[in-house]
Amino acid sequence: MATKIFVNLPVRDLNRSVEFFTGVGFRFDARFSDEKAACMIISENIFAMLLVDSFFTTFTPKELADTAKTTEVIVALSADSREQVDTLVDRAMAGGATPAGEPHDESFMYYRSFFDLDGHHWEVNYMELPEDGQTTE
Numbered sequence: 001m002a003t004k005i006f007v008n009l010p011v012r013d014l015n016r017s018v019e020f021f022t023g024v025g026f027r028f029d030a031r032f033s034d035e036k037a038a039c040m041i042i043s044e045n046i047f048a049m050l051l052v053d054s055f056f057t058t059f060t061p062k063e064l065a066d067t068a069k070t071t072e073v074i075v076a077l078s079a080d081s082r083e084q085v086d087t088l089v090d091r092a093m094a095g096g097a098t099p100a101g102e103p104h105d106e107s108f109m110y111y112r113s114f115f116d117l118d119g120h121h122w123e124v125n126y127m128e129l130p131e132d133g134q135t136t137e
Contacts, residue, residue, distance in 0.1 A: 006039075007075060008049045010056035010064050011118045014038055017050050020117050023095040024088060042077065067119025074113075076123040082110045085124045089114055092122070 011017040018028060018038050029047070032039035036055040040048040053064060065072035079085045089112040093099070100113035100121050111125035 002045045004045045004047065006047045006049050007073070008051055008056065008059070009075075009118070009120050010053045011050045012053055013117075014050060014052050017117060020092075020095045020097075021048075021050075024091045048075070067115070071121050074121045074123055076125060079124055079126045082126050085110055085112055085126050088124050092116065097122075 014035070014037070018040075021040055022028070027041045029039040029041055032047075032049075036052050038050045040050060042048060051059075057064065077088075079088065089097075092114045095117075097114040097116055100115050100123070103112045104110065108129060109125060109127045111123055113121065113123040115121055
């Protein structure tokens with residue numbers, strides 16, 4: 001049985017966040033969504049729960065991170081190609097995201113990153129790994 005992961009992210013405006021991530025290309029599972037939360041499907045076993053700030057705080061005694069000043073997590077996603085990296089990040093930028101840095105193009109890895117509408121840091125990467133047993137130089 002594959003383990004599923006649910007990344008929980010606080011958001012200020014749930015409808016705006018759902019609209020943004022739909023524009024990026026993600027779908028949502030209505031069974032786990034309501035006026036306080038939306039379940040974004042990243043892959044078969046990976047989901048992001050977008051939780052309205054006030055609802056998010058019911059799960060932790062700690063103060064929410066101020067994403068304008070701090071980074072609480074970097075959500076890194078793999079892509080199947082460099083083109084897919086560019087497509088996803090370009091869609092995010094068109095929807096109002098801001099760059100989190102310059103694109104990186106290393107010998108076997110290409111990645112770009114952005115801050116979403118709530119300041120969460122996302123990184124999208126493509127890795128062309130060598131065959132088993134080989135190393136890169």
